[in-house]
Amino acid sequence: MDSGIETVDVIVVGMGPGGEAVAGELADAGLKVVGVEARLVGGECPYYGCIPSKMMIRAANVLAEARRIQELAGSVSVVPDFSLVARRIRAEATDDWDDTVAAKRFTDKGGLLVRGTGRLSGPRQVTVRRSDGGESIFAARRAVVLNPGTNPAVPPVPGLTGTPFWTNREAMATTAAPASLAIIGGGPIGAELAQMFARFGTHVTVVVRGPVLLPREEPEASALLAEVFDSEGIRVLFNTNVTGVRHSDAGFSLELSDPGTPELVAERLLVATGRATTLDALKLEQAGIDWDGKIPPAVDGQLQLTDGLYLIGDAVGAGAFTHMSMYQANIVAGHILGPGIVGGDRGTTASHAVPRVTFTDPEIGSVGLSEHQARAAGLEIRVGITLLADSTRGWIHKAGNQGFIKVVEDAGSGVLVGASSVGPCGGEVLSLLALAVHARVPVSTLKTMIYAYPTFHRAIESDLASLH
Numbered sequence: 132m133d134s135g136i137e138t139v140d141v142i143v144v145g146m147g148p149g150g151e152a153v154a155g156e157l158a159d160a161g162l163k164v165v166g167v168e169a170r171l172v173g174g175e176c177p178y179y180g181c182i183p184s185k186m187m188i189r190a191a192n193v194l195a196e197a198r199r200i201q202e203l204a205g206s207v208s209v210v211p212d213f214s215l216v217a218r219r220i221r222a223e224a225t226d227d228w229d230d231t232v233a234a235k236r237f238t239d240k241g242g243l244l245v246r247g248t249g250r251l252s253g254p255r256q257v258t259v260r261r262s263d264g265g266e267s268i269f270a271a272r273r274a275v276v277l278n279p280g281t282n283p284a285v286p287p288v289p290g291l292t293g294t295p296f297w298t299n300r301e302a303m304a305t306t307a308a309p310a311s312l313a314i315i316g317g318g319p320i321g322a323e324l325a326q327m328f329a330r331f332g333t334h335v336t337v338v339v340r341g342p343v344l345l346p347r348e349e350p351e352a353s354a355l356l357a358e359v360f361d362s363e364g365i366r367v368l369f370n371t372n373v374t375g376v377r378h379s380d381a382g383f384s385l386e387l388s389d390p391g392t393p394e395l396v397a398e399r400l401l402v403a404t405g406r407a408t409t410l411d412a413l414k415l416e417q418a419g420i421d422w423d424g425k426i427p428p429a430v431d432g433q434l435q436l437t438d439g440l441y442l443i444g445d446a447v448g449a450g451a452f453t454h455m456s457m458y459q460a461n462i463v464a465g466h467i468l469g470p471g472i473v474g475g476d477r478g479t480t481a482s483h484a485v486p487r488v489t490f491t492d493p494e495i496g497s498v499g500l501s502e503h504q505a506r507a508a509g510l511e512i513r514v515g516i517t518l519l520a521d522s523t524r525g526w527i528h529k530a531g532n533q534g535f536i537k538v539v540e541d542a543g544s545g546v547l548v549g550a551s552s553v554g555p556c557g558g559e560v561l562s563l564l565a566l567a568v569h570a571r572v573p574v575s576t577l578k579t580m581i582y583a584y585p586t587f588h589r590a591i592e593s594d595l596a597s598l599h
C-alpha cells in the first residue's frame with residue numbers, strides 16, 4: 132500500500148542470515164512478520180561471502196592436494212580451470228544471484244517480503260522506500276529487528292574511487308582467475324582469497340599496512356601463514372600503505388609507501404580493508420535512541436536497543452560471522468516469543484567462547500581469548516603450544532602438515548579461556564576446544580579424556596600436558 136500504516140507483529144529490516152532466520156521462525160510460529168530486504172534475501176553470506184568463497188577455496192585446496200601427490204604418491208599434471216568454480220557458484224550457490232528460492236522459503240511460512248530499503252520512522256515503526264519506487268509504512272505490535280549487515284569499506288586512497296577495483300562482491304562473481312592480483316588488506320578476506328587465487332595460478336601480492344597477516348589471531352598463526360604464503364609464491368608487503376591508485380587498459384598501478392617497491396602493477400585490484408555498517412541510514416534516533424554512531428552497550432545482553440527494538444548480525448560488533456548472526460537471531464526470536472512459548476526465552480548472549488575459522492590452508496581456528504588478551508584482562512595464565520608436525524598424525528600427513536594447537540588456561544579457575552587450532556582440518560579440530568571454553572570444562576577433566584590415535588585432535592592431549 133502507498134498510504135496508511137499497516138500493523139503487523141514483527142518487522143525485520145535486513146534479511147541476512149540472522150534476519151532470515153528470525154523472520155522465518157517467527158512467521159512459522161504464526162506471527163504476522165514483514166521482512167524488508169534491499170538486495171538479496173540471505174544477505175552477504177550465500178551470495179558474496181562464506182559460501183561462494185568456500186566453494187572457491189575447496190577447489191583451490193584440491194589443486195594444492197593434487198600438487199602434493201608428487202611428494203607422497205606419484206605424479207600428476209595439474210591444470211587449473213577456474214571456469215568450473217565460476218559455474219558451480221552460479222548453479223549451486225547463488226542461482227546467478229537470484230534469491231527467488233530464499234524469498235519463497237520465507238513467504239511459504241506466511242511472511243510478507245517487501246523489497247526495498249527500510250528505516251525507522253518512529254518507535255516500532257518502519258518506512259520502506261520500495262524497489263518499485265513506492266513507499267510503505269509498517270507498525271509492529273511486538274518488535275522491530277534490525278539486521279542491516281555491512282558493506283565493504285573502501286579506504287580513502289587517492290585515485291581509487293572510479294576505478295574498477297574489486298571488493299568481495301566482484302571477486303565472487305569473477306569468471307576467471309586474473310593473471311595478477313593486488314590485494315589491499317591482510318584480514319580474513321584478503322588472506323583467504325590471496326591463497327585461493329594463487330593456487331589457480333594468479334600472481335598475488337598482498338599489501339598489508341601492519342606487520343602481520345590476520346592481526347586478530349595468535350602471533351604464531353600469523354607468522355605461520357606468512358611462511359606458507361612465501362612458500363606458495365604469494366608476495367606480502369608488510370608495513371606498507373597504498374598512497375595512490377591508477378587504472379588503465381593495462382590494469383592497475385598502485386603507488387606504495389615502501390621505498391623498496393614504490394609501484395605495484397596488477398591486472399586486478401581487490402580491496403579487502405574491512406566492513407562499514409549502514410546503521411546511520413536506519414535513523415535509530417526515530418525510535419528514541421540517542422545515536423552517536425556507537426552501539427549502546429545494552430545490545431550485549433538481549434540484543435535490545437530499546438523496548439521492542441533489536442539489533443543482530445555484523446552490525447552488533449560482537450564478531451562479523453554468520454554463526455554469530457544466527458546465534459543472535461535465535462536469542463532474539465526466543466525473547467520475542469517469550470518464555471510462555473515452547474522453545475521461548477533462550478537467555479542472553481555470552482561472549483566468552485566466540486569461535487572463528489579462517490579458511491586458509493592451514494585453516495586457522497580460534498575461540499575465546501588469545502594469550503595477549505588473557506594477559507591484558509589481568510588473568511594469571513598458563514599456555515601450551517604443540518606443533519602438529521610433532522604429533523603422529525602430523526608426521527604421517529607430511530605434505531601440508533603445518534599447524535599447531537595453542538591453549539590458554541586461566542590458572543586461577545583451571546579452565547581454558549582461549550585456544551587456537553591451526554592445521555589441516557584446523558576448523559574441525561577447533562570444535563573440541565570451543566566446547567571446552569564454552570562449557571568451562573576443567574583442564575583436569577580434559578586431561579583424563581581418551582584421544583583417538585592417530586588423529587590431529589590428539590595433539591590437544593600433548594598440548595594440555597605442556598601447559599606451563
Ligand SMILES: Cc1cc2nc3c(=O)[nH]c(=O)nc-3n(C[C@H](O)[C@H](O)[C@H](O)COP(=O)(O)OP(=O)(O)OC[C@H]3O[C@@H](n4cnc5c(N)ncnc54)[C@H](O)[C@@H]3O)c2cc1C
Nearest residue numbers: 145147169174175176180181249280444445451452453456
Ligand atoms: C568474502 C567473505 C567471506 C566470508 N566468510 C565467512 C565464513 O566463512 N564464515 C562466517 O561465519 N562468516 C563469513 N563471512 C561473514 C558473513 O558473510 C557475515 O557475517 C554474514 O553475512 C552475517 O551478516 P549479517 O547477518 O549481519 O547480514 P548480511 O549478510 O550483511 O545481510 C544484511 C542484509 O540486510 C540488507 N539491508 C541492509 N540495510 C537494509 C535496509 N535499510 N533495508 C533493507 N535491507 C537492508 C542488505 O541488503 C543485506 O542483504 C564472510 C564475509 C565475506 C565478505
Ligand SMILES: NC(=O)c1ccc[n+]([C@@H]2O[C@H](COP(=O)([O-])OP(=O)(O)OC[C@H]3O[C@@H](n4cnc5c(N)ncnc54)[C@H](O)[C@@H]3O)[C@@H](O)[C@H]2O)c1
Nearest residue numbers: 286316317318319320321340403404405451452488489490
Ligand atoms: N572465514 C571467515 O569466517 C571469514 C572470511 C572472510 C571474512 N570474514 C568476516 O568478514 C570481515 C571482513 O573481512 P576483511 O578481511 O575485509 O576485514 P578485517 O577488518 O578483518 O581486515 C581488514 C584488514 O585490512 C587492513 N586495512 C584497513 N584499511 C587499510 C588500508 N587503507 N590499507 C591497508 N590495509 C588496511 C586492516 O588493518 C585489517 O587488517 C571479517 O572481519 C570477518 O568477520 C570471515
